[in-house]
Structures are given as structure tokens and as C-alpha cells.
Amino acid sequence: MAFKNVAVEPKTGKKIFTQEEVYQATLNYFKGDDLAARVWINKYALKDSFGNIYEKSPDDMHKRLAKEIARIEKKYENPMNEAQIYELLKEFKHIVPQGGPMTGIGNDYQIASLSNCFVVGNEGNSDSYGGIMKIDQEQVQLMKRRGGVGHDLSHIRPKGSPVKNSALTSTGIVPFMERYSNSTREVAQDGRRGALMLSVSIKHPDSEQFIDAKMEQGKVTGANVSVKIHDDFMQSIESGTPYLQQYPIEAEKPVFEKETNASKIWNKIVHNAWKSAEPGILFWDTITRESVPDCYADMGYKTVSTNPCGEIPLCPYDSCRLLAINLYSYVENPFTPEAKFNFDKFKEHVAYAQRMMDDIIDLELEKIDAIIGKIDADPEDDDIKQTERKLWEKIQTKAREGRRTGVGITAEGDMLAALGLRYGVEDATDFSEEIHKTLAVEAYRSSVNLAKERGSFTIYDTEREKNNPMINRIREQDEALYKDMTKHGRRNIALLTIAPTGTTSLMTQTTSGIEPVFMPVYKRRRKVNPNDKDVRVDFIDEVGDSWEEYIVFHHKFVTWMKAKGHRTDKQYSQDELDKLVAQSPYYKATSNDVDWLSKVRMQGRIQKWVDHSISVTINLPSDVEEELVGKLYFEAWKSGCKGVTVYRDGSRAGVLVSNKKEEKKKDDKSSFPTKRPDELEADVVRFQNNKEKWVAFIGLVGDLPYEIFTGLQDDEDGILLPRSVTKGKIIKGHDEEGNSRYDFQYENKRGYKTTIEGLSYKFNPVFWNYAKLISGILRHGMPIHKVVDTVTSLQLDNETINSWKAGVARALKKYIPNGTVAEGTVCGECGSSNVIYQEGCLTCPDCGSSKCG
Structure with a gap:
């Protein structure tokens, strides 16, 4: 039961705050920033499973974190005290633990890991069904504890390989991509779905199918995908020579080899990335060559994949926790001629940040003990719990043995602007490189000093690391530090990363991570009641709802305005805003303005001082x-980047809708015929209803859904349809008795037409009646997002995620015009009401979160 009418939780005696109390206190804390307030309340405020809130504002959270970190400090020499730690954390000014650490440290209401990311894998690269299913279960077990997961598929036999079971030949990689993707979609994480990275080596014979897997509508929607590109592949493209793929990919005597055209595969990667922003690229030889943990590859630290955002390459069963240093906070006299970066204070705080990260590892080990204790206490049979328990034991071993950390930064864009430097130009890149060089040296110095006080990570070996490029750069920068390290060791096997800091940057009120400002000034909308007094209506949408538009300034742009004497309390015209921006250091320095090649080169230069990735x-x-995408990829490889992702504006939608659909601004019911045509173009969408595989045939008029048929796929009494079929026609005719009949016709690979007769006969009678209802409201031109709402509100017995109505709703969401406002919906990540549909997913432009399905 929820304790709605009490002010104190009975068991612990802790005060419970109302939602309104917390909102008002947090809004005041963030000086009226509603978005930051809602982000903190929704994601980070201490809550129990009933939704009771035990922290009134972020200040309470920072005290919670400081208390717990100080408790760990007391175990070691020269401890930092609670007040020191609080000063570093408060107001999100200097040091900001990210995600799991901020939510989980000192949180006794949930048993969850503090780690932001994990990688799993099979010892011996087993690709048996048992091994593949074990990975699936491990992935789910980690996601339910809030972690993002990555794993590599290069160990799976290519399609057509002989296997010793009833299938006789392997199905290859793609079906397992779907399995892992579906598992991710089904795991709830406090209102979010899990995050997954799937990777494969370009050497694998199925890599081309992997590259294409997400291009089919509705496929692999629960995973990010990245291709591990090797130097010899890039060299084959440059020289125009054939490329040899093989399985196993690292075998000296492979069982299967295949010569392929590298340029053809490369062009496919470039095309798909241009069209859909995936696959991402991982320059794998650069990653492993630069990796310090790979000096211990034979001891279990061989890097195999990355976390979902790609910034932490990991070995199997290792994990990482993230922390960001707010670079803007070290700029004195920002946006003035006297602006300067306080390097002394920065160095001091980097040392503290690394120390706190090491403390957080101890806190994580405590959490893992609690997770294992929970598993042991569960009433399930030991054989059911075995995989989960062994998983956490392996993670515990890696965390204790290697003590990997993830110290990073945020506010790079604002830091440069505050110093009068324009992001992307040479002098700004020079300064950024100096910042990250300083960060690397001081973090390594701190880890060496920690080794003196607390001991080095247990397998540290100077001899193993002597030829590592990252270690040698540290040595060239500070010979005395290197000698100290060879004598005392280092506390942590790897230290640094640059992660995306989306919600973190909303609370620091700065630019995110290493990125430039997205826009210094932009518009938002809020729904209004046109009958209210003094309300202003700027926009009326297609369903008649009224919206007010208002200008939002990037926080540090306001700081610049004040520094230059510009008023911040007046209504500016668009022309005035344009002139303001043109005078500022943010001019020509937004994410869409920065020269793309310059940004890639900047990433390459900074990457040399980051031992994980960016x-x-x-x-x-x-x-x-x-x-251009191909040129950027080549530049990234030559510049020393470990990975790169491109996003062409609007490209995500390109996978799921045609160009005509993109051009359509709203549902155009006037184009719908009053009489059903004899033939309709149709899309095929597959989905799952519990454990049954279903298929939907969606008849289209003017690229909008006009009717829908659904039925069981590949069942004895169902619809036999090749997986490759995604389009066709629905033909209305009559059977021998004169009754109406709807047939589906498609062309096979040889160009012959195949007809599936009597779609209506394939229905469960109950679903048939619901489908008639849905088709009726579609034909009368109801906006598609309203049709989806109708479908999801249907009262059916089965309410699981894979229910029929959820599958139909997901199918129809593909046709919601991009930019359609999701009325009455609030973003589950940041609380913003500015939620729109993008490629069929509910997307929040304010924080970037996306929810599909």
C-alpha cells in the first residue's frame, strides 16, 4: 500500500515529502528552470517503490552522496571529510556523478547496481544455443538492475554453416539480433526501457546482413548497432583490393573464408548511416591498440564490445561507473576580456574526482554483495538462479580486480564560449586538447597516489604496459609521474571517458559532454486553454488544440547577455534575436554550424588523452x-578516433517512412476515397502476440493507413509469408458464393506474383471485429495518433507488452507524421510536456529521450 496521508515512513522514520513540496523546492533550487526540476524529480530524487519521495531538493541528494562517499573514505589513509565532498558536489557546480551513482548511492529502497554500463560474453566464444541463451539471460538480468549492456556477435557462426542439430545449418547473426533486441524492449527500468549495443566484426561473413538488419521497418528496434572496422579493411578500400572475411574471425586456420568487395560493403555502411544514423563505426584496431586493459588481454581483459553509447569499450563482465567534471565552473570572469581558466583549481578537483570514483567502486562492491544476497534469499530453485548468481560473481571479480573508472567532463561548449573561443576553430581545439591532456595526467597522478595509500589494482604490471601508446604519452608528458607509477603501481586499470551527459547537463545548465551548444535560442510550446484570461494562442494543431509559443534561452547565453549589458526581461523579435546571437561567442558554433571535418579532427586530438572512448x-x-559521410569516416580513422556516429537531420525517419510520407505535414483525410478501391498498396508489419508471431497487412491510400488485416504468421492455419516480403497489394474480390474477400498479392524474388487468399479468414473472430473498428476509423480520417490512442485503450484480456493491440499500435505508429504533438503526454525522463512523435516513437526534443512501442 502507498503511504499517501502520512509525513513519515513507518519503518525508517524518514520524512516523506509531497510531490508539490518537492517540485516547488526543486524549482527554486534551479532558479525557475522547470525542465531541470522535473528531470531531477523524475530520475534522481530518492523514492521507494510506492512513489514516496524522501528528498526535498537536489541539496538533500548531494548530502546523501557526500555522507556515503565519506564513509568509504574513512577506510583509507588521509580521508576526505563529508563537508569537503559536499562542497565539490553541491549545486552541480564542479563534480557530478552520473546516472547509476547519483540514483543508487545511499539508496536502500532498491537493490540495484551503481554501474552505468556492462559488457557480457562467452568464454571460449561459444555459439551454441546454450551459450547464446545464456547471454540473453545475462543481458536481461543486468538491465533489470538498471545497467546498459553491450555484447559482440562475431562468435556466432555465419548463415548456412553446418550445425549438429535438427536445423543442420546455422541461421546466422540476424535472428539473434532480433532476440536480443526484443529482450531489451521487454525490460522495464523505472519507466525506461533497457539500452543495448550489438557489435560485429567487419571480418565476419554475415557482417553485411548485420549492417542491413535495422533498415527493415520495425526490425532490431531495441538495440544500437555498430560495426567493428579493422585497419586492413580501410586499407582495402583505399587500394581497391578484395577483402577476406572468415570464421572464426581470429583463427589462423579458419573453417570458412569468403573474398568480398570492401568498397561495396563500405558504400552500404555509408548509405545506411546517411539514411538512418546506423550502424555506428568502431575503429577496432585503434581501440585495442590504445587500450590499457588489453595489456592484460590474456588475463581476461580483452576488449570485445562497448556500452550502448560507445564511450566505454569493455572486456566481458567488466562494468563502469561515470562521473563528469563541469568544465565551465573553472572559467573565471566568463564572457569578459578578463576570462581565464583556473588550471590549478581544475587539477586539484581532477584528483578529488578520481579519488571519489575509486570510492564509488567500493560502494558498487557493496551493492553487488546485496544483489547476490537477494538472489540467494529468493525462493527459486538454485538451478534457476545459477546464471544470475554466477553473472554477478564475475562482475564482482572484475570490479574488485581492475577497479575501472569513468571520469569525464561536461560543458566543453560553454567553457570555450566563456573564454571567447569559437568551438571548432583551431585555437579552440588547441585549448580543448590542453584541457584533456591536463585531465589525463592529473587523473593518472591521482590513481598513482591512491595506489600508494590503498594499493594498486591487483594485476598491475609495468612490463606489460611499457609499450602502450596511452601510457607512453603520459610518460612523455611527466617522466616523474611515470617513474612513480612503475614503483607504486596504479589504483585503476583504466580511468577516463567522455560520455553523453544529456540529463546531467540539464541540471548543470550547460552544454552536454564534449558537444557544442545545440541552439543558444529556441522555441518551445505549451498547451493553453484559449478561454483563459490573458492567454496568448500562437499555434492551433490539426485537432484544434491551442498552444502558446515562447522563447527559451540557453542558460549560459543568458549569462553572456548579462555580461554584455543586454536585457533578459524583454520580448525580442526574431531579427533582434538573430543579431544578438551573431554578436555572441555561440555564433557559428552550434551543433549544426560547426565544420564537420574540424569536429572529427578535434575528436581525434582529444581521443589521444582519453583511455576509453568518446x-x-x-x-x-x-x-x-x-x-560526405564516407569522407568523415575516413577522416575519423586517420585522425585516431575510436568511433564515430553521424546524424543527418531527419534521417531516422528515413528508415520507416518514404519521402512522400516525410513531406506530408498532417493527416490528409480529404484524399481518402468514399468507396474502397479494388486494389490498395500495402505494407507488411510483423509483431508478436505473447509467444505467437503475427503479421499485419496495412492498406494505404496516399501513403496513409486506410485499413488493417492481421493474422497468425507461419502457423498451420495461419499466413505463410516469407520474411523478405515487406510490401504488396490488398485486392478486394469475391469468393464463389459472392461474398467479399480480401487477398494479399506480392512479387517473389523471381518476379512472379503470389497471392494469399482470404485474409479475413485468418482472423481470430474477436480480433477481426476490433480490426473492422480500427479500419473504420482509419477510413474516416481520424488522425493516426488518435487511432493509436483508441487501439491502446481497447479493453482486452491480455495486457502484456506483446499483446495484439500493442502490436497493432506499434504498426500504426510508423505512419504518424513526424513532429505530431503527443497531447497530454509528459516525458518520462525529464517531465517536459514538449513530446512529439518521431519515426513512430514518442520523442522529447528537450532531453533527447525516446520511447518506442
Whole structure:
């Protein structure tokens, strides 16, 4: 039961705050920033499973974190005290633990890991069904504890390989991509779905199918995918020579080899990334060559994949926790001629940040003990619990043995602007490189000092690391530090990363991670009642709802305005806003303005001082040619980047809708015929209803859904349809008795037409009646997002995620025009009401979160 009418939780005696109390206190804390307030309340405020809130504002959270970190500090020499730690954390000014640490430290209401990310894998690269299912279960077990997961598929036999079971040949990689993706979609994480990265080596014979897997509508929607590109592949493209794929990919005597055209595969990667922003690229030889943990590859630290955003390459069963240092906070006299970066204070705080990260590892080990204790206490049979328990034992071993940390930064864009430097130009990149060089040296110095006080990570070996490029750069920068490290060791096997800091940056009120400002000024909308007094209506949507538009300034742009004497309390015209931006250091320095090649080169230079990797996106306008993506990838490889992702404006939608659909601004019911045509173009969408596989045939008029048929797929009494069929026609005719009949016709690979007769006969009678209802309201032109709402409100017996109505709703969401406002919906990540549909998913432009299905 929920304790709605009490002010104190009975068992612990802790005070419970009302939602309104917390909102008002947090809104005041963030000086009126509603978005930051809602983000903190929804994601980070201490809550129990009943929704009771035990922290009134972020200040309470920072005290909670400081208390717990100080408790760990007391175990060691020269401890930091609680007041020191609180000063570093308060107001999100200097040091910001990210995600899991901020939510989980000192949280006794949930048993969850503090780690932001994990990688799993099979010892010996087993690709048996048992091994593949074990990975599936491990992935789910980690996601239910709030972690993002990555794993590699290169160990799975290519399609057509002989196997010793009833199938006789392997199905290859793609079906297992779907399995892992579906598992991710089904795991709830406090209102979010899990996050998954799937990777495969370009050497694998099925890599081309992997690259294409997400291009089919509705496929692998629960995973990010990245291709591990090797140097010899890039060299084959440059030289125009054939490329040899093989399985196993690292075998000296492979059982299967295949010569392929590297340029053809490369062009496919470039095209798909241009069209859909995936696959991402991982320059795998650069990753492993630079990796410090790979000096211990034979001891279990061989890097195999990355976390979902790509910034932490990991070995199997290792994990990482993240922390960001707010770079803007070290700029004195920002946006003035006297602006300067306080390097002394920065160095001091980097040392503290690394120390706190090491403390958080101890806190994580305590959490893992609690998770294992929970598993042991569960009433399930031991054989059911065995996989989960062994999983956490392996993670515990890696965390204790390697003590990996993830110290990073946020506010790079604001830092540069505050110093009068324009993001992307040479002098700004020079300064950024100096910042990250300083960060690397001081973090390593702190880890060496920790080794003196607390001992090195248990397998540290100077000899193993002597030829590592990252270690040698540290040595060249500070010979005395290197000698100290060879004598005392280092506390942590790897230390640094640059992660995306989306919600973190909303609370620091700065630019995110290493990225430039998205826009210094932008518009938002809020729904209004036009009958209210003094309300202003700027926009009326297609269903008649009224909206007020208002200007939002990036926080540090306001700081610049104040520094330059510009008023912040007046209504500016668009022309005035444009002139303001043109005077500021943010001019020509937004994510869409920055020169793309310069940004890639900047990433490469900074990457040399980051021992893990960097999560960064190259934003491109919608009208760029595909060739540019290829040039950016090549530049990234040559510049020493470990990975790169491009996003062409609007490209996500390109996978799921045609160009005509993109051009359609709203549902155009006037184009619907009053009489059903004899033939309709149709899309095929597959989904799952519990454990049954279903297929939907969606008849289209003017690229909008007009009717829907659904039935069981590949069942004895169902619809036999090849997986490759995604389009066809629905033909209305009559049977021998003169009754109406709807047939589906498609062309097979040889160009012959095949007809599936009597779609209506394939229905469960109950679902048939619901489908008639849905088709009726579609034909009368109800906006599609309203049709989806109707479908999801149907009262059916089965309410699981894979129910028939959920599958139909997901199918129809693909046709919601991009930008359609989701009225009455609030973002589950940040609380914003500015939620729209994008490629069929509910997307929040304010924090970037996306919810599909």
C-alpha cells in the first residue's frame, strides 16, 4: 500500500515529502528552470517503490552522496571529510556523478547496481544455443538492475554453416539480433526501457546482413548497432583490393573464408548511416591498440564490445561507473576580456574526482554483495538462479580486480564560449586538447597516489604496459609521474571517458559532454486553454488544440547577455534575436554550424588523452550527399578516433517512412476515397502476440493507413509469408458464393506474383471485429495518433507488452507524421510536456529521450 496521508515512513522514520513540496523546492533550487526540476524529480530524487519521495531538493541528494562517499573514505589513509565532498558536489557546480551513482548511492529502497554500463560474453566464444541463451539471460538480468549492456556477435557462426542439430545449418547473426533486441524492449527500468549495443566484426561473413538488419521497418528496434572496422579493411578500400572475411574471425586456420568487395560493403555502411544514423563505426584496431586493459588481454581483459553509447569499450563482465567534471565552473570572469581558466583549481578537483570514483567502486562492491544476497534469499530453485548468481560473481571479480573508472567532463561548449573561443576553430581545439591532456595526467597522478595509500589494482604490471601508446604519452608528458607509477603501481586499470551527459547537463545548465551548444535560442510550446484570461494562442494543431509559443534561452547565453549589458526581461523579435546571437561567442558554433571535418579532427586530438572512448555525434543537415559521410569516416580513422556516429537531420525517419510520407505535414483525410478501391498498396508489419508471431497487412491510400488485416504468421492455419516480403497489394474480390474477400498479392524474388487468399479468414473472430473498428476509423480520417490512442485503450484480456493491440499500435505508429504533438503526454525522463512523435516513437526534443512501442 502507498503511504499517501502520512509525513513519515513507518519503518525508517524518514520524512516523506509531497510531490508539490518537492517540485516547488526543486524549482527554486534551479532558479525557475522547470525542465531541470522535473528531470531531477523524475530520475534522481530518492523514492521507494510506492512513489514516496524522501528528498526535498537536489541539496538533500548531494548530502546523501557526500555522507556515503565519506564513509568509504574513512577506510583509507588521509580521508576526505563529508563537508569537503559536499562542497565539490553541491549545486552541480564542479563534480557530478552520473546516472547509476547519483540514483543508487545511499539508496536502500532498491537493490540495484551503481554501474552505468556492462559488457557480457562467452568464454571460449561459444555459439551454441546454450551459450547464446545464456547471454540473453545475462543481458536481461543486468538491465533489470538498471545497467546498459553491450555484447559482440562475431562468435556466432555465419548463415548456412553446418550445425549438429535438427536445423543442420546455422541461421546466422540476424535472428539473434532480433532476440536480443526484443529482450531489451521487454525490460522495464523505472519507466525506461533497457539500452543495448550489438557489435560485429567487419571480418565476419554475415557482417553485411548485420549492417542491413535495422533498415527493415520495425526490425532490431531495441538495440544500437555498430560495426567493428579493422585497419586492413580501410586499407582495402583505399587500394581497391578484395577483402577476406572468415570464421572464426581470429583463427589462423579458419573453417570458412569468403573474398568480398570492401568498397561495396563500405558504400552500404555509408548509405545506411546517411539514411538512418546506423550502424555506428568502431575503429577496432585503434581501440585495442590504445587500450590499457588489453595489456592484460590474456588475463581476461580483452576488449570485445562497448556500452550502448560507445564511450566505454569493455572486456566481458567488466562494468563502469561515470562521473563528469563541469568544465565551465573553472572559467573565471566568463564572457569578459578578463576570462581565464583556473588550471590549478581544475587539477586539484581532477584528483578529488578520481579519488571519489575509486570510492564509488567500493560502494558498487557493496551493492553487488546485496544483489547476490537477494538472489540467494529468493525462493527459486538454485538451478534457476545459477546464471544470475554466477553473472554477478564475475562482475564482482572484475570490479574488485581492475577497479575501472569513468571520469569525464561536461560543458566543453560553454567553457570555450566563456573564454571567447569559437568551438571548432583551431585555437579552440588547441585549448580543448590542453584541457584533456591536463585531465589525463592529473587523473593518472591521482590513481598513482591512491595506489600508494590503498594499493594498486591487483594485476598491475609495468612490463606489460611499457609499450602502450596511452601510457607512453603520459610518460612523455611527466617522466616523474611515470617513474612513480612503475614503483607504486596504479589504483585503476583504466580511468577516463567522455560520455553523453544529456540529463546531467540539464541540471548543470550547460552544454552536454564534449558537444557544442545545440541552439543558444529556441522555441518551445505549451498547451493553453484559449478561454483563459490573458492567454496568448500562437499555434492551433490539426485537432484544434491551442498552444502558446515562447522563447527559451540557453542558460549560459543568458549569462553572456548579462555580461554584455543586454536585457533578459524583454520580448525580442526574431531579427533582434538573430543579431544578438551573431554578436555572441555561440555564433557559428552550434551543433549544426560547426565544420564537420574540424569536429572529427578535434575528436581525434582529444581521443589521444582519453583511455576509453568518446561519445560524440556529427550533426549534418538533411541535404548533404552520402559521399560526405564516407569522407568523415575516413577522416575519423586517420585522425585516431575510436568511433564515430553521424546524424543527418531527419534521417531516422528515413528508415520507416518514404519521402512522400516525410513531406506530408498532417493527416490528409480529404484524399481518402468514399468507396474502397479494388486494389490498395500495402505494407507488411510483423509483431508478436505473447509467444505467437503475427503479421499485419496495412492498406494505404496516399501513403496513409486506410485499413488493417492481421493474422497468425507461419502457423498451420495461419499466413505463410516469407520474411523478405515487406510490401504488396490488398485486392478486394469475391469468393464463389459472392461474398467479399480480401487477398494479399506480392512479387517473389523471381518476379512472379503470389497471392494469399482470404485474409479475413485468418482472423481470430474477436480480433477481426476490433480490426473492422480500427479500419473504420482509419477510413474516416481520424488522425493516426488518435487511432493509436483508441487501439491502446481497447479493453482486452491480455495486457502484456506483446499483446495484439500493442502490436497493432506499434504498426500504426510508423505512419504518424513526424513532429505530431503527443497531447497530454509528459516525458518520462525529464517531465517536459514538449513530446512529439518521431519515426513512430514518442520523442522529447528537450532531453533527447525516446520511447518506442
